[in-house]
Amino acid sequence: MTSTMKRLIHFLQLPWHDRLNCLHVVLVEFKTIAYYRLVFGKIGRKCRIYKPLLLANPRYVYIGDHTVVSQGVRVEAIVVDKNHPPCLRIGSNVNIEQNVHIICSSNLVIGNNVSISASCSISDTVHPFLDIEDTCKIGDRIDPISSPIEIGENTFIGFGCAILPNVHIGKRCIIGANSTVKHDIPDYCVVSGNPASIIMRYDFEKKIWN
Numbered sequence: 260m261t262s263t264m265k266r267l268i269h270f271l272q273l274p275w276h277d278r279l280n281c282l283h284v285v286l287v288e289f290k291t292i293a294y295y296r297l298v299f300g301k302i303g304r305k306c307r308i309y310k311p312l313l314l315a316n317p318r319y320v321y322i323g324d325h326t327v328v329s330q331g332v333r334v335e336a337i338v339v340d341k342n343h344p345p346c347l348r349i350g351s352n353v354n355i356e357q358n359v360h361i362i363c364s365s366n367l368v369i370g371n372n373v374s375i376s377a378s379c380s381i382s383d384t385v386h387p388f389l390d391i392e393d394t395c396k397i398g399d400r401i402d403p404i405s406s407p408i409e410i411g412e413n414t415f416i417g418f419g420c421a422i423l424p425n426v427h428i429g430k431r432c433i434i435g436a437n438s439t440v441k442h443d444i445p446d447y448c449v450v451s452g453n454p455a456s457i458i459m460r461y462d463f464e465k466k467i468w469n
Contacts, residue, residue: 326354367407374416385402
């Protein structure tokens with residue numbers, strides 16, 4: 260029996276609701292291949308892009324293989340200087356859950372195998388406010404100085420977190436729910452709070468979390 264026949268038999272044995280879910284996944288994968296690969300700078304194999312709330316300048320967004328972007332996500336690449344366009348890189352096997360907001364005006368990198376829970380915000384954009392004579396709305400002001408963000412591989416970001424500009428998060432970190440990350444986080448750390456601080460760190464000599 261061929262692998263295709265085995266998959267078909269397995270599919271037919273599923274409850275009807277699970278069969279509908281499988282068909283929906285296939286449809287989303289097809290739409291990702293047929294449409295989204297034409298609008299992103301790059302999109303890898305076996306990705307699924309569910310219905311986003313907003314995509315702004317997706318040609319500056321590069322996505323690896325097997326990455327899933329869930330419903331209601333906003334992905335914005337903002338062009339401040341045409342000579343230095345933004346670059347948003349999302350690795351392979353990344354899952355970005357519902358209602359996440361990602362803004363990139365300089366350089367934002369999300370490593371492989373990162374999980375981003377629902378309702379998080381990740382922005383490398385700074386809105387200057389000190390000049391009270393400036394009549395431009397603060398939300399429309401963008402600092403041209405680069406404030407890059409990097410999120411290391413295998414990191415998990417909990418529900419409702421905010422990752423602020425000019426932050427480097429190491430690999431295999433856990434960011435607790437509703438945390439605000441304002442400073443760099445080393446590899447193999449668990450952080451929580453507002454602002455986020457280290458509450459545990461892996462000790463390779465003792466092979467335990469302290």
